[in-house]
Amino acid sequence: EVQLMESGGGLVQPGGSLRLSCAASGFTFSNFGMGWVRQAPGKGLEWISFVSRSMRTIKYADSVKGRFTISRDNARNSLYLQMNSLRGDDTAVYYCARDAEWELPHYLDYWGQGTLVTVSS
């Protein structure tokens, strides 16, 4: 059974940093691209980042480019999102998701339960 478990969310002050992790199990992690999607309170879904299976291809939404860094450790079956210079509009539930493709972002066939990030003073 495919499982994705996010961790690392919490309350952080504006301008602060946070690192999210996603532990994957139930599939061959190194065969799939992975992504992060967020949902702010009362808003829709926003794709924010993708990393290919080899990390050769990395993509970001303009809203997080230069502030967030996606990475993965295939030996540990883990996906990460380093978030710096956090702002109030980064407040959201962050989902880790498996991409159906390995090289470019496509549709997301499995999602974690999400972790809440709150940016507030």
Place this chain on the structure above:
Amino acid sequence: DIVMTQSPDSLAVSLGERATIDCKSSQSVLHSSNNKNYLAWYQRKPGQPPKLLIYWASTRESGVPDRFSGSGSGTDFTLTISSLQADDVAVYYCQQYYSVPPTFGGGTKVEI
């Protein structure tokens, strides 16, 4: 970025009746190289993460009931629930993956 516009924002359907959700993209998501529409549909129930229902505009994900179907091409797409069940109460999203960044529609809330 490709803008995805869903309609309606919400709809109420009686049990056993048909529900239809439309999704329009600001540019075509039909790739000429493979004649595939880069369009997916997701279901989001309260307290749960999104669940993939449909990809390539009309291919049902494994395990998804056949009352869910996707249609359309180019810029206009439809998700149809042929006979609404109580378990189908959720918010539905379309997503294009034709170009980066992938973008989602605003969501359609389906109620009984």
